[in-house]
Amino acid sequence: IAGITQAPTSQILAAGRRMTLRCTQDMRHNAMYWYRQDLGLGLRLIHYSNTAGTTGKGEVPDGYSVSRANTDDFPLTLASAVPSQTSVYFCASSEVSGRADEQFFGPGTRLTVL
Amino acid sequence: GQNIDQPTEMTATEGAIVQINCTYQTSGFNGLFWYQQHAGEAPTFLSYNVLDGLEEKGRFSSFLSRSKGYSYLLLKELQMKDSASYLCAPMDSNYQLIWGAGTKLIIKP
Numbered sequence: 001i002a003g004i005t006q007a008p009t010s011q012i013l014a015a016g017r018r019m020t021l022r023c024t025q026d027m028r029h030n031a032m033y034w035y036r037q038d039l040g041l042g043l044r045l046i047h048y049s050n051t052a053g054t055t056g057k058g059e060v061p062d063g064y065s066v067s068r069a070n071t072d073d074f075p076l077t078l079a080s081a082v083p084s085q086t087s088v089y090f091c092a093s094s095e096v097s098g099r100a101d102e103q104f105f106g107p108g109t110r111l112t113v114l
Numbered sequence: 115g116q117n118i119d120q121p122t123e124m125t126a127t128e129g130a131i132v133q134i135n136c137t138y139q140t141s142g143f144n145g146l147f148w149y150q151q152h153a154g155e156a157p158t159f160l161s162y163n164v165l166d167g168l169e170e171k172g173r174f175s176s177f178l179s180r181s182k183g184y185s186y187l188l189l190k191e192l193q194m195k196d197s198a199s200y201l202c203a204p205m206d207s208n209y210q211l212i213w214g215a216g217t218k219l220i221i222k223p
Binding site: 035040041042043044045048058090097098099100102103104105106107108 | 118144145147155156157158159162164201203205209210211212213214215216
């Protein structure tokens, strides 16, 4: 693989179900991010990780959790999905945090919660 | 508060020039990024400005005025493949990107 991959590509989920969105990068980037993108709004940061073993809350963290056990993987979990979490989710990475580095994006996961 | 303002939609003709404006207010400033996003795809990096002035990269140029909180993206010799959304994203004092909603650019033959 090259770059960032996300899985699944799309998912329809019943409200109340638990769901984990997967994200893997092979660029050895230290920083990783999860965004959601909704029509008419800019990308909004959910959670981020500056380096393996650390995570932080973004602008819209409620209802989501993340972990960063190693450099490559940064899964996003919805503990109990609600319809307002219907969105397109993008994972991104950059070489280093705390610096004006370009962010590289995965292809996205389109999630529908019914 | 932090705010980004860019037009929702613009239309231009193939072969022409178009300028997409962005005004911003952020808590601190560490430069401004422009990204391109085709429908159904991920954003991809176009440019980064941290100093005032114009940065040229092929058919695309980006301008920044920090004192005015203003940037623009200039696209020359428009091609049909330039039909996309263009996202303005200044970086705040915590090195977090603050994303505008994007400008959807429609290119007509």
